[in-house]
Amino acid sequence: MHxxxxxxxxxxxxxxxxxxVRAGHRVVAVSRGTxxxxxxxxxxxxxxxVTADREQEDRDGTFGARxxxxxxDAVVDLVCFTESSAAALVAALRGTDTHLVHCGSIWRxxxxxxLPITEENATPPFGDYGVQKDAIARMLKEETASGGLVxxxxxxxxxxxxxxxxxxPLGNLDTSVLTKLSAGEPLEVPGLGAETMAHVHxxxxxxxxxxxxxxxxxxxxxxxxxTAPTALTVRGYAxxxxxxxxxxxxxxxVSWDRFRETTAPEHADASLQHLSRSQVFSVEKxxxxxxxxxxxxxxxxVLDAVRWLVDHGGLEVANPLVG
Numbered sequence: 001m002h003x004x005x006x007x008x009x010x011x012x013x014x015x016x017x018x019x020x021v022r023a024g025h026r027v028v029a030v031s032r033g034t035x036x037x038x039x040x041x042x043x044x045x046x047x048x049x050v051t052a053d054r055e056q057e058d059r060d061g062t063f064g065a066r067x068x069x070x071x072x073d074a075v076v077d078l079v080c081f082t083e084s085s086a087a088a089l090v091a092a093l094r095g096t097d098t099h100l101v102h103c104g105s106i107w108r109x110x111x112x113x114x115l116p117i118t119e120e121n122a123t124p125p126f127g128d129y130g131v132q133k134d135a136i137a138r139m140l141k142e143e144t145a146s147g148g149l150v151x152x153x154x155x156x157x158x159x160x161x162x163x164x165x166x167x168x169p170l171g172n173l174d175t176s177v178l179t180k181l182s183a184g185e186p187l188e189v190p191g192l193g194a195e196t197m198a199h200v201h202x203x204x205x206x207x208x209x210x211x212x213x214x215x216x217x218x219x220x221x222x223x224x225x226x227t228a229p230t231a232l233t234v235r236g237y238a239x240x241x242x243x244x245x246x247x248x249x250x251x252x253x254v255s256w257d258r259f260r261e262t263t264a265p266e267h268a269d270a271s272l273q274h275l276s277r278s279q280v281f282s283v284e285k286x287x288x289x290x291x292x293x294x295x296x297x298x299x300x301x302v303l304d305a306v307r308w309l310v311d312h313g314g315l316e317v318a319n320p321l322v323g
Contacts (some may be wrong), residue, residue, distance in 0.1 A: 001026070001072075001073040001074055001083060001213065001214075002025070002026045002028075002030070002070075002071065002072045002073045002074075003020055003025050003026070003072055003073065003074045003075075003076065003213060004027075004028045004030060004031055004067060004072040004074070004075045004076070005017055005020070005027060005028070005076045005078065005254065006030045006031075006054065006067070006075065006076065006077045006078055006080075007030070007031060007054075007078035007079030007224075008027075008029030008030060008031050008037075008047075009029070009031045009035050009036060009037045009253050010031075010035075010078060010079065010203055011159045011161070011163075011164065011202050012040050012078050012103065012159065012203075012205050012206055012209065013029070013031075013037070013078055014037035014202065014212065015039065015161070015202050015203040015205070015206035015261065016078075016205075016206035016209050017029055017043065017044065018041040018044065018323045019039070019203075019206050019207070020044035020210060020213075021043035021044075021046050021047065022218070023214070024211065025213075027046075027047045027048070028047070028048045028049075028050055028070055028072065028153045029044075029047045029048065029049050029050065029178065030047075030050045030051075030052050030067070030264055031050075031051065031052070032051065032053055032054070033049070033051035034168075035235060039162060039163060045184050046166070046185070048112075050070075052066060052291070053126065053316070054085075054126045058084075058085050058088060059087070060118075061316070062078055062090060062095070063085075063088065063089070063092075064088045064089045064092025065297070067089060067091050067092065067093070068092040068093050068096060068098075071096075072098055072238060073097070073098065073099065074098065074099040074100075074101060074114050074213045074216070075089075075093065075098055075099070075100050075101070075214065076101045076103075076209055077089065077101070077102050078103045079101060079103075080102060080103070080136065081129070081132060081167075081238050082136075083131050083132055083135040083136050083139055084137040085100065086139060086140065087139060087164070089146070090139075090140070090143055090149050090151070092197065092229035093149050094143075094148055094149045094150075096129055096147070097150075098150075099150045099151070099152070099213065099216050099219075099220070100140070100149055100150070100151045100152070100156065101151070101152045101153075101209060101212050101213055101219070102136060102137070102140055102151065102152070102153045103143050103153075103154060103209075104134075104136060104137050104153045104154060104155040104156075104223070105127060105129065105130065105133045105155055105156065106107070106155050106156065106157045106158075106198055106225060106227065106279060107127070107129055107130035107133060107277070108116035108122070108125050108130055108133040108134035108137055108155055109122035109123060109125060109130075109134075109277075109279060110122070110123040110124050110125050110126050110130070111123055111126075111276060111278065111281065112196075112277065112278050115280045116280045116281055117279055117280065117281045117282065118224070118225070118282045118283055118285065119223055119224065119225060119322065122184035124261075127273070131298075132162075136153065137153040137155070137262045139220075140152075140153050140223075141153070141221060141223060142259050144220060145221055150216065150221070151220075151221065152212050152220065152221070152222055152223070152224070153223045153224070154194065154205075154208055154209060154212060154221040154223075154286075155221075155223065155224065155225050155226060156200050156205045156208075156226045156227070156229035156287070157197075157199055157200040157225075157226065157228070157279075158198060158199045158200065158274070158283065159199075159200055159201075159202050159205055159309065160199050160200070160201060160202065160301045160302055160304070160305040161202035161301070161304055161305055161308075162304060162305065162308035163202075163308060164305070164306075164322050165309060165314070166199065166301070166302045166305035166306065167197060167199065167270075167274060167317075168216055168237075168241075169181070169187075169232075169234055169237040169238040169241055170187075170189065170190070170234065170267075170271050170275075171195070171197060171234070171260070171270060171271040171272075171273070171274030171275045172266075172267040172268075172270035172271045172274070173267070173270060174263070174267040175309070175314075175315050175316070176319070178315060179315070179316045179317060179318065181238060181241045181242040181245065181247065181249060181317065182241075182245040182317040182318045182319050183243075183245075183247070183280050183317075183318030184241070184242065184245075184247035184248060184250065184254050184318075185250065186250045186251075186255075187235055187238060187249065187250065187251055187252065187253045188204055188252050188258070188259060188262060189235065189238065189251045189252065189253055189254065190253075190254055190255070190256045190258075190259035190271060191234070191253075191256065191275060192253070193233065193234045193235035193238075193251060193253060194233050194235070194278075195233065195234050195274075195275040195278040196231045196232065196233050196234075196278045196279060196280050197231065197232050197234075197237065197274055197279075197298075198227045198228070198231050198276075198279045198280060198281050198298075199227070199228050199231070199232065199298040199301045200226060200228050200294070200296075200298075200301065201228065201257050201294070201295070201296035201300070201301040201304065203294075203295065203296070204226070204228065204294040204296055204301075205226055206251065206293060207260070207293075207294070207295070208224065208226040208286060208290065211286075211290040211291055211292055212224070212290060215289070215290050218289045218290060219289065219290060222285075224283075224285055224286040224290065224292075225281040225282065225283060225285070225286065225295075226283065226286060226291075226292070227281045227283060227298075227299040228294055228296055228297055228300075228301055229283060229297060229298075230280075230297045230298045230299065231280040231281075231298055232298045232302070234275065234295070235249075235251060237302070238251055239297060240302075241302075241306070244303060244306065244321055244322065245317060245318070245319040245320070245321060245322065246319055246322045247269070247319065251283075251300065256272070259271070259314055267276075267307075287320050306321075307321060
């Protein structure tokens with residue numbers, strides 16, 4: 001197939017584009033041209049590159065037409081964050097035989113009421129990011145159901161892997177948390193420590209997008225949650241991370257007020273955003289309809305990311321990795 005990937009050099013695209021090339025597809029990689037893929041691969045030499053400033057071209061009303069003119073069998077949109085942007089692309093592609101595969105987010109779901117969360121039992125989202133992702137997914141589903149463009153939306157969890165910092169044991173990107181655990185130092189933990197996080201390896205997300213493109217009929221008009229088959233609690237993640245460095249986690253439960261007093265605002269806010277949702281997702285639908293088979297557990301996912309950080313000097317640690 002002829003496949004266009006928008007946002008091709010980001011977290012997902014870095015793994016998806018080489019996958020698609022290896023599978024024999026012709027790939028056009030659309031990006032701003034300001035970054036390189038997280039993981040280099042020889043398959044990139046076979047990829048056509050297109051530079052585009054999506055935000056500016058959306059404002060100019062030209063982006064959709066530019067993508068439609070590429071005449072792709074499938075368009076994978078990894079960097080769409082508003083319903084208006086998604087609607088403009090749908091309008092430009094409507095009437096073609098293109099399959100639009102959109103990247104959403106598990107934050108289209110709100111706080112957990114029933115676990116695991118499925119595509120059917122999720123609570124309403126909160127926060128602009130989640131609300132927009134949910135609105136896009138619903139719009140796409142209705143578009144296909146009404147006989148319009150063939151669409152699919154995939155909703156990844158907290159994407160991790162080599163090349164960037166994973167969401168850590170306290171639900172934020174504060175690497176000092178891992179530093180403390182590597183030293184066996186006490187760690188203040190807000191809440192119960194039983195709150196959950198839904199990680200997923202970037203290559204497993206790429207697998208799901210490849211499957212959606214290659215199984216168009218099964219994916220048409222559907223939405224799918226894409227996470228690892230396991231999920232981590234705060235305390236479980238902390239104990240796991242400490243064990244990677246031969247340490248025991250020493251966790252001190254504290255109130256959220258205390259946590260905010262001792263934590264940088266951006267990290268405290270991120271922790272609250274992740275842990276208040278306390279999400280665990282079912283991937284049964286993606287497995288049943290697409291054949292999704294994640295290769296990484298949540299435990300393996302975060303270790304892969306942390307190992308890369310340690311190997312590349314991106315994380316200060318008190319003891320060497322033993323896990």
